[in-house]
Amino acid sequence: MASEIKYETHEYDVIVIGAGGAGLRAAIEASAQGARTALVCKSLLGKAHTVMAEGGIAAALGNVYPEDNWKVHFRDTMRGGKMLNNWRMAQVHAQEAPARVLELEEWGALFDRTKEGLILQRDFGGHRYARLAHVGDRTGLEMIRTLQQHAVHKGIDVYMECNVQRLLKDGERISGAFGYWRESGKFILFKCKAVVLATGGGGKAWKITSNSWEYTGDGIAMALDAGADLIDMEMVQFHPTGMVWPPSVRGILVTEGVRGDGGTLKNSEGKRFMFNYIPEFFKAETAETEQEADAWYEDKKNRRTPDLLPRDEVARAINAEVKAGRGTSHGGVFLDIASRRPADYIKRRLPSMYHQFKELADVDITKEPMEVGPTCHYFMGGVRVNADTAAATVPGLFAAGEVAAGLHGANRLGGNSLSDLVVFGRRAGLYAAEYAKALKASPTVDAGRIEAIAQELLAPFSGKGGENPYTIHAELQDCMQGLVGIIRTEKELKQALDKLAAFKQRLMKVSVDGNRQYNPGWHLALDLYSMLEVSEVATLAAIERKESRGGHTRDDYPKTDPKLGKVNVVVRKRQRELQISQEPLPEMPDDLRKLVEEQK
Amino acid sequence: MATQEVTMRVWRGDAQGGAFREYRVPAGEGMVVLDVIHAIQAAHANDLAVRWNCKAGKCGSCSAEINGKPRLMCMTRMNLFKPGETITVAPIKTFPLIRDLVTDVSFNFEKAKSIPAFKPGPKEADGTRRMFQEDIDRVQEFHKCIECFLCQNVCHVIRDHEDNKKYFAGPRLFVRLAALEMHPLDTNDRKQLTKEKAGLGFCNITKCCTEVCPENIHITDNAIIPLKERLVDEYYDPLVWLLRKLGGKAPEGR
Numbered sequence: 001m002a003s004e005i006k007y008e009t010h011e012y013d014v015i016v017i018g019a020g021g022a023g024l025r026a027a028i029e030a031s032a033q034g035a036r037t038a039l040v041c042k043s044l045l046g047k048a049h050t051v052m053a054e055g056g057i058a059a060a061l062g063n064v065y066p067e068d069n070w071k072v073h074f075r076d077t078m079r080g081g082k083m084l085n086n087w088r089m090a091q092v093h094a095q096e097a098p099a100r101v102l103e104l105e106e107w108g109a110l111f112d113r114t115k116e117g118l119i120l121q122r123d124f125g126g127h128r129y130a131r132l133a134h135v136g137d138r139t140g141l142e143m144i145r146t147l148q149q150h151a152v153h154k155g156i157d158v159y160m161e162c163n164v165q166r167l168l169k170d171g172e173r174i175s176g177a178f179g180y181w182r183e184s185g186k187f188i189l190f191k192c193k194a195v196v197l198a199t200g201g202g203g204k205a206w207k208i209t210s211n212s213w214e215y216t217g218d219g220i221a222m223a224l225d226a227g228a229d230l231i232d233m234e235m236v237q238f239h240p241t242g243m244v245w246p247p248s249v250r251g252i253l254v255t256e257g258v259r260g261d262g263g264t265l266k267n268s269e270g271k272r273f274m275f276n277y278i279p280e281f282f283k284a285e286t287a288e289t290e291q292e293a294d295a296w297y298e299d300k301k302n303r304r305t306p307d308l309l310p311r312d313e314v315a316r317a318i319n320a321e322v323k324a325g326r327g328t329s330h331g332g333v334f335l336d337i338a339s340r341r342p343a344d345y346i347k348r349r350l351p352s353m354y355h356q357f358k359e360l361a362d363v364d365i366t367k368e369p370m371e372v373g374p375t376c377h378y379f380m381g382g383v384r385v386n387a388d389t390a391a392a393t394v395p396g397l398f399a400a401g402e403v404a405a406g407l408h409g410a411n412r413l414g415g416n417s418l419s420d421l422v423v424f425g426r427r428a429g430l431y432a433a434e435y436a437k438a439l440k441a442s443p444t445v446d447a448g449r450i451e452a453i454a455q456e457l458l459a460p461f462s463g464k465g466g467e468n469p470y471t472i473h474a475e476l477q478d479c480m481q482g483l484v485g486i487i488r489t490e491k492e493l494k495q496a497l498d499k500l501a502a503f504k505q506r507l508m509k510v511s512v513d514g515n516r517q518y519n520p521g522w523h524l525a526l527d528l529y530s531m532l533e534v535s536e537v538a539t540l541a542a543i544e545r546k547e548s549r550g551g552h553t554r555d556d557y558p559k560t561d562p563k564l565g566k567v568n569v570v571v572r573k574r575q576r577e578l579q580i581s582q583e584p585l586p587e588m589p590d591d592l593r594k595l596v597e598e599q600k
Numbered sequence: 601m602a603t604q605e606v607t608m609r610v611w612r613g614d615a616q617g618g619a620f621r622e623y624r625v626p627a628g629e630g631m632v633v634l635d636v637i638h639a640i641q642a643a644h645a646n647d648l649a650v651r652w653n654c655k656a657g658k659c660g661s662c663s664a665e666i667n668g669k670p671r672l673m674c675m676t677r678m679n680l681f682k683p684g685e686t687i688t689v690a691p692i693k694t695f696p697l698i699r700d701l702v703t704d705v706s707f708n709f710e711k712a713k714s715i716p717a718f719k720p721g722p723k724e725a726d727g728t729r730r731m732f733q734e735d736i737d738r739v740q741e742f743h744k745c746i747e748c749f750l751c752q753n754v755c756h757v758i759r760d761h762e763d764n765k766k767y768f769a770g771p772r773l774f775v776r777l778a779a780l781e782m783h784p785l786d787t788n789d790r791k792q793l794t795k796e797k798a799g800l801g802f803c804n805i806t807k808c809c810t811e812v813c814p815e816n817i818h819i820t821d822n823a824i825i826p827l828k829e830r831l832v833d834e835y836y837d838p839l840v841w842l843l844r845k846l847g848g849k850a851p852e853g854r
Contacts, residue, residue, distance in 0.1 A: 245630070521647045
């Protein structure tokens with residue numbers, strides 16, 4: 001069977017894996033720096049997860065509140081992340097986001113406008129001022145289309161429906177990537193000096209999720225296998241508002257913009273319950289009564305409504321209400337904008353929410369409340385990167401967007417993801433191109449290694465074990481949902497580890513029907529490798545962090561532990577074994593620390 | 601609606617040929633056609649090829665012809681059909697079949713490359729870009745396009761005439777051209793391209809594209825007709841024609 005493996009070979013300075021906002025922006029930048037650049041993506045161009053982003057892109061433009069500036073944005077981001085953020089990433093992000101938003105406008109994006117003709121900004125959770133540039137509730141679509149159209153005119157080679165499976169190294173350095181074309185199933189080798197990972201997260205390992213099939217953690221698993229450090233993998237964001245009914249739509253995202261534009265959460269008794277869940281950390285800046293909360297929408301001198309506390313707080317509150325028996329009949333809570341805003345306002349501000357509920361749930365959100373509940377949404381953790389260059393700990397490897405970690409700490413604020421994509425996408429492209437330029441000779445790839453990878457990838461076709469990849473996936477989703485969900489305990493996390501070990505054994509026995517041509521069963525079998533790896537790392541890290549902080553809530557350790565607030569949980573692979581450790585966060589300079597500690 | 605069994609006829613095959621195959625699967629409350637396709641994959645046909653991403657009508661990946669109607673599978677509720685009705689799912693017809701429900705839509709990406717990029721004019725004196733909501737409303741309508749290519753699929757200019765694909769960009773690209781033409785900041789001129797390479801003249805405004813648009817973009821009324829009017833003004837305005845004659849620049853016809 002040896003040496004029968006055929007593959008096509010392409011050579012570049014930089015390949016960018018993933019074509020959402022971060023990948024597109026990285027490719028645009030690398031190409032602008034003169035690097036021969038390829039953009040490789042699993043779906044068609046323009047279909048990546050960014051397209052689903054709804055509410056907006058956070059940037060302290062100060063168009064609506066001139067008091068806003070990068071320092072306030074920095075503070076909000078750090079506090080929202082429960083101080084686990086990499087301070088330098090949070091600083092760079094807050095400083096550069098406005099320029100990146102204006103750049104999108106230069107490239108043709110049309111954000112909603114203020115009366116003065118400038119970019120309008122909307123309220124979102126955890127942001128002190130109305131800060132999110134947006135286009136109704138389809139901001140991600142505007143962003144991805146703008147970047148996509150800009151990129152196609154820059155001479156970047158795009159490999160669509162091409163799935164990269166493994167990274168290749170020459171000694172310690174990155175030297176290429178190997179994968180397959182989805183359409184034909186044929187193998188493809190990229191020889192390159194640098195790789196930018198922009199592959200997003202891995203939420204598809206959970207059952208109730210806002211994530212698409214693409215979110216299988218490939219980039220995180222590839223980086224781990226290549227020897228890179230991962231951090232904060234225990235930090236998984238459950239967005240407080242996903243659809244809950246009917247069952248087939250459970251998990252589909254309902255934008256935070258609903259609350260930003262005046263919607264409130266209510267329990268089955270009709271009470272606005274968020275007032276009962278204001279944590280000490282946010283008490284000074286949060287409204288205590290309904291009148292005070294409603295006044296905040298008109299004038300930001302008032303304290304913010306608790307409906308717009310950071311996502312981790314709201315998700316936990318909803319979870320608690322449902323557990324206490326005050327949920328809806330379908331196990332969610334009500335999100336009501338119908339009784340609070342006029343119908344034409346709702347349709348103008350939230351057109352795709354209106355459409356989504358009308359079409360999928362027979363609910364008219366201008367007349368009735370929505371039913372919502374938490375949904376697995378975002379990985380704060382991922383590949384550890386240099387705050388300025390987006391370089392991973394393996395030479396030649398860069399990461400930007402959700403696959404990278406650090407910016408968001410223990411919890412991401414809404415709107416900070418789209419800005420993350422363009423700020424760090426640009427930096428990753430820039431520094432990957434610089435790295436490639438400085439590298440004189442092209443690194444070489446090991447033909448024997450490629451042969452071995454190819455055999456591994458083809459194994460499901462010769463598998464005789466009869467395991468169905470869809471069945472394993474469904475059981476994995478149940479396992480992660482039930483045992484590594486919003487509220488965690490050591491006992492359940494350990495049960496999850498046992499189950500994950502069993503899934504790994506079963507994956508060896510997976511067999512798929514048909515041939516290599518556009519075969520989703522085969523693709524899923526391969527994706528399960530990374531989903532299982534990412535699930536295991538997330539579970540291990542969750543066991544390691546014996547406290548509750550941000551997206552990570554431990555029923556057996558319900559308080560935050562100041563000591564653990566000073567460390568990242570780091571996971572790396574050495575000699576095929578996962579190693580886990582706690583390593584200190586970078587020390588924040590005093591002037592920035594003062595900003596963060598301000599109470600109001 | 602409790603869980604009930606549904607019968608689906610799904611096209612299986614590739615460029616060499618194929619046939620409809622029947623599957624019976626349980627369908628639960630609120631399910632859409634894409635859910636049922638996934639159920640078939642999980643239980644009966646792991647290798648059933650289908651494109652999808654968001655499952656919420658936002659990405660435009662899962663276009664198909666359901667009981668002969670071009671639709672997004674993720675936005676087509678099963679309760680749209682009569683109980684017991686067999687539901688037929690076929691790939692979109694206008695583009696070459698790759699496998700099962702997946703077609704080669706590269707035509708659309710190639711055409712997109714030929715459209716000259718957005719080119720803004722100078723900034724305001726204060727360094728800003730000022731645009732007013734009422735001036736961008738109509739362009740924002742075009743920006744709603746999710747590139748599902750259902751409009752391309754139903755356009756009879758290319759659906760039934762493969763040869764026309766060389767000379768005709770299709771409704772999706774007309775929407776794109778209109779978005780650029782009506783963008784308050786853009787300064788590029790694409791009128792010649794619209795007329796000659798994109799083949800706007802082929803469109804005889806039957807509005808099939810508008811009818812199938814899942815984003816309810818008024819493709820014909822708001823994009824295509826205004827584009828046609830602009831071309832008429834440019835190429836057939838007697839004054840412009842005279843000036844062009846005098847300037848020695850006669851428009852090139854195809």
